[in-house]
Amino acid sequence: MFLNLKPGIESTEDTEHTENGTHAPIAPFPQKVCALLFPIPVLQDKNSLTEFRKIAGLEQNRARKLCPYLLPVVEIVPAAFTAPTSVTTTRELLRSTGMSPVVVHHEPEGFALNRLQGALLREAYCLVRDGVVGVDEVDRLVRDGLGRRWAFCGPFETADLNTPGGVERHAERMGPAYQRMGAERGQHDPWTPQLVSEVTRQRRASQPLGGLRERVAWRNRALMELEQLRRRVDHATGETAVAHPTDQTAEP
Secondary structure (H helix, E strand, O other), X not given: OEEOOOOOOOOOEEEEEOOOOOEEEEEEOOHHHHHHHOOOOOOOOOOOOOOHHHOHHHOOOHHHOEEEEOOOEEEEEEOOXXXXXXXXXXXXXXXXXXXXEEEOOOOOOOOOHHHHHHHHHHHHHHHHHOOOOOHHHHHHHHHHHXXXXXXXXXXXXXXHHHOOOXXXXXXXXXXHHHHHHHHHOOOOOOOOHHHHHHHHHHHXXXXXXXXXXXXXXXXXXXXXXXXXXXXXXXXXXXXXXXXXXXXXXXXX
């Protein structure tokens, strides 16, 4: 799926590139974004897995190209030839429209979002295969557990808030257990002291250690408000609500 932004077009469309070089319209593209993005040509792949460098040659002005994957969170994936100004301009543009841009600094298969999702799905399939839980149980574990936590805090912030001493202490306590779990699946990705130090540095830059208690209180209030919303939605749709008024567990 390619986005062709051209001058004089008040609204543009997602298009599918065909063998003869034409572009067939698929769905409308936000008019505001289109107007603001010009004159930066942008391509977006259809399945979020294709590496941008493999498709960028279909257009001219390669130095002005990058590949944002448009969701409420947006992955901005510049290639080696993408001008830094294109990245900066696009990031600020997306922020101004209320989106949450994330710059992906390399082009691994699946980029970043799908790799995180893939890690969870791989383990989910393994748990079902091994008879640990069923499909519905996996969905409920994520929907009523991880998903509720992660609606407000990502995995690093969750670990930071749920462990006295923050993410560094969490890695010390839980890192060996997670390494053993990974080894069961044939993985060897230890949380080295250098890696933990870098993660801690970035977390402390975002949230000083002294402010964690206040942030935990904010998170708990947010979870209670989310629970009230979930109960209203569940009542309206006939689903059964599961209460999680606060999140006091020590492990994300």
